[in-house]
Amino acid sequence: MGKGRDKKKKLQKKGNAGVTKKAHNQNKREELNEAKRERREERAAKGGEDDIQALLAQVALHDKKVREVEVIENCAPPSPRCNCTFTSLGNHVMAGASGQAGSRAKAAKNEVLLYGGEYFDGRKTYVYGDLYKLDVKKNSWSQIVCKKPPKPRSGHQSFAHKGYFYTFGGEYTSPNQKNFNHYRDLWRLDLATWEWEKLSMKGASPSARSGHRIAVYKGKAVLFGGFYDTGKELKYYNDLWVFDIDSLKWSTHGQPGQHCPSPRSGFQFFCDDSQGAQGKIYVYGGYAKKVDEEGEEHGITHDDLWCLDLSTMLWERIKRQGICPTKRSGCSVVAHKNAAVAFGGVIDHESGDDIYSEFFNDLHQYNMERRRWYPMVVRPKGSKGGQGTMGQTLVVKRPGGGVSKEEQAATKIQAHFRGFSVRKAFKVYKVGGKISELLYSPAVIRSDGKVIHPCPRNKGSLVVIQNVLYLYGGTFEERDREVTLDDLWCINLNKLNGWTSLQKGTFVLSQPQESSEDNGSGSEMEMDSDELEMMSDSSGSADD
Incomplete structure (x- = not known):
């Protein structure tokens, strides 16, 4: 009996050693494969300033080094930029997916998220994928360093809803502005954990674009317009999409030849979600380009005003009344109560x-x-x-x-x-x-x-x-x-x-x-x- 037990112990010990050796070999193979992947990624990241895929590979290598989420409080303000998103968190943190405390939700009412954007220093363009939080009450910035974030982008659109921050589309531009890459991806950021998640599309979805606009009404995100430019191909859009935030599904609306705004980007897009409103979204202005018979491009600045009835998904062109802004593009707008507040903009005059x-x-x-329309007259303090x-x-x-x-x-x-x-x-x-x-x-x-x-x-x-x-x-x-x-x-x-x-x-x-x-x-x-x-x-x- 004793000899039999000893034999069993020896066999068990030998078996355990085999398992340990197999696990060791498996770990070694994984380390070798990881090293190979890193070498491939490093090779992919080597390219010129106009090689967008190489530039994005460099960004991916940098982001891969981030192991944990880090919130850097009271940091320096973001670098100069435009075409970023500036989103109020408002009450959207209160119903967060991760059940954060009430104090966090209360603080979020004074917080704004700044995401992405681009900066031109006079020679080169830099596109960002960083995320900042502004506390307007304290007038202080915090940088949020996330794991596995979306690729850098500008000209995208973002919105907050029920504990999440969403962003769709946008573009990445090479430093010399020779090559462009447009996105059609949709990402979601958990406002409690600061973790990004790329959402898979169910069925049809909007094409790659930037310069589009999104407005949210009762759990639906409505997307209109935008443009697509590869340097060789240029398209402006006037298609209409609705994203159901709960089911994570896109649906398209409108028919060819339907009475609607012409293709454009950079327009003003605002929703009447005031109490008693019946669900209407407005489109004002915007910009597009046309090509003449000689192949020359000419910019078109729009100043028309349209209203979309969300109950029928039909467009109505509205007569401009009141003291209207002059024709311009790049004007910024934000909805407030039952009004839209517009600021700034630019118009190009061509003379020879x-x-x-x-x-x-x-x-x-x-x-x-x-x-x-009404002018807003600013009085001295x-x-x-x-x-x-x-x-x-x-x-x-x-x-x-x-x-x-x-x-x-x-x-x-x-x-x-x-x-x-x-x-x-x-x-x-x-x-x-x-x-x-x-x-x-x-x-x-x-x-x-x-x-x-x-x-x-x-x-x-x-x-x-x-x-x-x-x-x-x-x-x-x-x-x-x-x-x-x-x-x-x-x-x-x-x-x-x-x-x-x-x-x-x-x-x-x-x-x-x-x-x-x-x-x-x-x-x-x-x-x-x-x-x-x-x-x-x-x-x-x-x-x-």
Whole structure:
């Protein structure tokens, strides 16, 4: 009996050793395979600046090193950027999937998520995939470093709903802007654990695109428009999709030839979800390109207004009424109560070989109940009423041709132009029969030394929290260079008693340069206050 037990023990010991050896060999094989995968990934990451797949492989290698989620509190603000998303968490954390505490949900009411975007430094474009959280009450930033995040992108769309943050589409641009990669993926971020999840599509879904817009109404995310550009192929869309957030399923709506907005991107898209609203989404403006018979591309800036009835999924074109914003693209908009608040934008004027970019920093409101536009007049801080200002215009002439003496009217003006005082002389060009201003120092312009505005810009990011409008970043042009901003502003929408600068930003204005035109008399033109008043009146209002 004893000899038999000893034999069994020896066999068992031998068997255990075999299992251990097999496990060791398995681990060794896995290590070798992992090393092979890393070498393949490193080889894939080697490429030129215009090799998008190599660039994305480099990003994947970097993201792979992140083992745990890290929230870096009170960090430095995000780098300058535009075409990012700026999303209020509002009450969406309260029903989170991971059952977070009430204190976290309460704090989330003051929080905004900034995700992605792009930055152009004058030579190269950088596309981001980082995630920041802004606490507007504390005026502090936190960076959230996540495991296995989506690829960097700009021109995407994001929204928060029931404990999750969703993002769809967008594009990745090579640094030299020669190659583009558009996405059609949908991601979901758990707002309690900060873990990303790529959602698999059930059935048909929107094609790859950027510049589209998404609005959420009662558990449905409605997507419209956008564009697709590979450098060789350019498409603009006007298709309509609805995403059921609970079932995670897309459905398409509309028929060919249906009465609807024309293909476009970068438009304003807002939903009337106020109490008693019947579910309507509005499309305003936008941008597209057309190709003429000679193969030349020309931009089209829209200023039409449409309404989508979500109960019938039918479009209605709406007459523009009230004091409307002038035609522009890159205008930012956010819904607030039963109105939409619009800020800024840009319009390009083409005159022969010359292109003039006219930037805005005015505020308008569209009342969805009355279907009418109203200007939002900002009053000086501390005032209870009286005269205020709407904003300024910044016009920049892009290089590409000369300006004839007949078109040019340069002067040093110390009087008021459209009610605004400027600190430096500026040139005035006649554009399309109207006089517009070219500011040398546009960062902060004062009216009577009392009202301060953010500088004119397009592609700024807007969000409303507890009746306060917050503005972050965007772009404008100073002389012949494009500038990406990282400043942060806010204004109380109930009082409109002045903008408050929360974050100055890192951009430094160039010093104004004197030219022979400024000192010569041949092209200068003296203007008195009556002429300036006439110029102010020419801006007018649209009511068509």
